[in-house]
Amino acid sequence: MNVAVLVKWVPEPQGTPALGEDHLLVREGANGALDPGDEYGLERALQLVERDGGDVVAVSMGPEVANAAVQRALAMGASRGVHVTDPSLRGADTLVTARVLAAVIRSLGSIDLVVAAVESTDGYTGTLPITIAELLGLPSVTFATALDVVEGELRAERQTVAGSEVVASPIPALVTVTTGVAAPRYPSLKGVMGAKSKPVDRPSLSDLGLSSDDVRPTQSIAGVEAAAAKSGGRVIEAGPETAVEIANLLAEARVI
Amino acid sequence: MTSVWIWADVTTSGVASSALELLTKARELSDDVGAVALGPGATGAAAVLGEHGAGVAYVSDDDRLVEPTSRVAAHTLAALVASGSPDVVLFPSSYRARDVAGRLQALTGATVMANAVDLPAIHRARAEVLGGTTIVDIDLAGPTPHLVLLRPQSFEPREVGGSADLVAVDVVEPPGLADVRVLERNDASADGTKLDDAKVVVSGGRGLGGPEGFRLLEELADAIGGSAVGASRAAVDAGWVPYAMQIGQTGATVKPEVYLAAGISGALQHAVGMKASRRIVAITKDPEAPILKLADLGVVGDLFQVIPALTEEVRRRTGR
Numbered sequence A: 001m002n003v004a005v006l007v008k009w010v011p012e013p014q015g016t017p018a019l020g021e022d023h024l025l026v027r028e029g030a031n032g033a034l035d036p037g038d039e040y041g042l043e044r045a046l047q048l049v050e051r052d053g054g055d056v057v058a059v060s061m062g063p064e065v066a067n068a069a070v071q072r073a074l075a076m077g078a079s080r081g082v083h084v085t086d087p088s089l090r091g092a093d094t095l096v097t098a099r100v101l102a103a104v105i106r107s108l109g110s111i112d113l114v115v116a117a118v119e120s121t122d123g124y125t126g127t128l129p130i131t132i133a134e135l136l137g138l139p140s141v142t143f144a145t146a147l148d149v150v151e152g153e154l155r156a157e158r159q160t161v162a163g164s165e166v167v168a169s170p171i172p173a174l175v176t177v178t179t180g181v182a183a184p185r186y187p188s189l190k191g192v193m194g195a196k197s198k199p200v201d202r203p204s205l206s207d208l209g210l211s212s213d214d215v216r217p218t219q220s221i222a223g224v225e226a227a228a229a230k231s232g233g234r235v236i237e238a239g240p241e242t243a244v245e246i247a248n249l250l251a252e253a254r255v256i
Numbered sequence B: 001m002t003s004v005w006i007w008a009d010v011t012t013s014g015v016a017s018s019a020l021e022l023l024t025k026a027r028e029l030s031d032d033v034g035a036v037a038l039g040p041g042a043t044g045a046a047a048v049l050g051e052h053g054a055g056v057a058y059v060s061d062d063d064r065l066v067e068p069t070s071r072v073a074a075h076t077l078a079a080l081v082a083s084g085s086p087d088v089v090l091f092p093s094s095y096r097a098r099d100v101a102g103r104l105q106a107l108t109g110a111t112v113m114a115n116a117v118d119l120p121a122i123h124r125a126r127a128e129v130l131g132g133t134t135i136v137d138i139d140l141a142g143p144t145p146h147l148v149l150l151r152p153q154s155f156e157p158r159e160v161g162g163s164a165d166l167v168a169v170d171v172v173e174p175p176g177l178a179d180v181r182v183l184e185r186n187d188a189s190a191d192g193t194k195l196d197d198a199k200v201v202v203s204g205g206r207g208l209g210g211p212e213g214f215r216l217l218e219e220l221a222d223a224i225g226g227s228a229v230g231a232s233r234a235a236v237d238a239g240w241v242p243y244a245m246q247i248g249q250t251g252a253t254v255k256p257e258v259y260l261a262a263g264i265s266g267a268l269q270h271a272v273g274m275k276a277s278r279r280i281v282a283i284t285k286d287p288e289a290p291i292l293k294l295a296d297l298g299v300v301g302d303l304f305q306v307i308p309a310l311t312e313e314v315r316r317r318t319g320r
């Protein structure tokens, strides 16, 4: 079984990223890494191929530094990577990104499963994977909290507004996962060393059959301002009067 | 004339309040407002959609529209926008709406703007980014209708007392539709006050240490009355409470009179779902926790002491 895992490089995954002069996210020089949200699906994909055989391919689009995300995926155990980077992709919107990633997956040939996170830590649009599914004509299971391949079928449990459901889908299929699907492993030293010798493809846009029209963004930034910051309130140490203080606030708010 | 459509999430138990919110915004932008409701419950929702400003309701109650891949709904909507040619379609940020909008984008080549909080003009969206610290205005271009997903609670639903013309929608089943089956459905029980309607939301996080901790919060919520219990994603992911209780970027957005966070650190992704609350109280052991910067009243201490004492004090005052 072959699994393509989408891995996104994000600037400052633990902190607050910054906007540059051009109003785009600062990516070069940022303290970036593989999006922690992508590690869960990657881990589950690795578990599946370790059990059933096959390969995990890590696929990323992003600036030069995004290679770090692919390297991390290789260190965790992916067999190879694909990294698409091109100056014309700076400021790419979700449609452009979906077209690029869909073209990569198409170029990989026999893929049984495409795995992505429900949403990224920095962009959090959460629509990108399903756009890819439609471009590729694949069934999709979004918001999976558990996933397996049983008798040549995808089985997944997914969160819904009402609760949850268990679904079965033929493969190939695309699935987006939450942090529930697996506990990501930490790459071993051997994994990190081995990653350097694993192949990483760097196809150009024309290799992928994409024209400059295909990657023209449909969004542009018209203005940026700082949101009104909330002035912090009062901070107290818990003590015998705390319950009364909070209850007073509830009374002021007329909720008791 | 500019035409604005909204996507209404419907079920047999009614229409989501997000649809009514979106109608308020749609009416600000245009007099030509349509609402699309696809799936069981759609026809029944038309009256409410009309009262809140939809001039036309495009409806189908067909079960095929709610299969888990959202493919049928997206293809049906694609045919509908091709004939009705709205300029913009407004969606809520629900999972179903995201899936439908994402697939529709692939079919039409239209831009998708997610996490918007407003539309200052018909082809301009405003979004809060970087954890709500920065506001950006984005110009939308390319094929129409532009697809804009709005964060919950961005507008007030408003009744305007109209009625919608009903247009029956033909379901489009795309070719090569895969056979995705729902094997099992588990609906979480929906008793108690809903997060949306609650005057007070009492929320718990990892600091509660397990599902038993949430019982303390339920007792407090009961003592206050008109309250609901929420949770951080850490508590949901740990399996302590159902996803329906999650507040934040990937969960609900709430704006109660009082938000009380116990054992929650206040990560950016949690904050986007609660920071617009009228008053915020936070109880955490960590004096450096970011939630203390959002709180009107921050308490540094052990929630297992503060919460029971507070419940007792509230009971003393309310007699509940």
Ligand SMILES: Cc1cc2nc3c(=O)[nH]c(=O)nc-3n(C[C@H](O)[C@H](O)[C@H](O)COP(=O)(O)OP(=O)(O)OC[C@H]3O[C@@H](n4cnc5c(N)ncnc54)[C@H](O)[C@@H]3O)c2cc1C
Pocket: A037, A119, A120, A121, A124, B204, B205, B206, B207, B208, B231, B232, B233, B234, B235, B246, B247, B248, B249, B250, B251, B262, B263, B264, B265, B266, B267, B268, B269, B270, B273, B283, B284, B285, B286, B289, B301, B302, B303, B304
């Ligand atoms: C893409 C993405 C989307 C996300 N979406 C969401 C979302 O929708 N909602 C959400 O909540 N999170 C979301 N998160 C996760 C978020 O980043 C945080 O990991 C999460 O909110 C942390 O939950 P917490 O505050 O309960 O846990 P922690 O950060 O571990 O905080 C626990 C707090 O409890 C305190 N504590 C411990 N014991 C006690 C005690 N006895 N008394 C008092 N205080 C105590 C600790 O001091 C600490 O402040 C998302 C993350 C990503 C990457």
Ligand SMILES: Nc1ncnc2c1ncn2[C@@H]1O[C@H](COP(=O)(O)O)[C@@H](O)[C@H]1O
Pocket: A006, A007, A008, A009, A035, A037, A038, A059, A060, A061, A062, A094, A097, A101, A115, A116, A117, A118, A119, A120, A121, A123, A124, A125, A126, A127, A128, A129
């Ligand atoms: N540039 C990218 N390269 C690889 N994967 C991506 C990229 N952008 C998004 N993804 C994947 O799609 C998911 C959803 O992204 P988003 O729509 O930005 O929230 C992410 O969590 C990733 O798994």
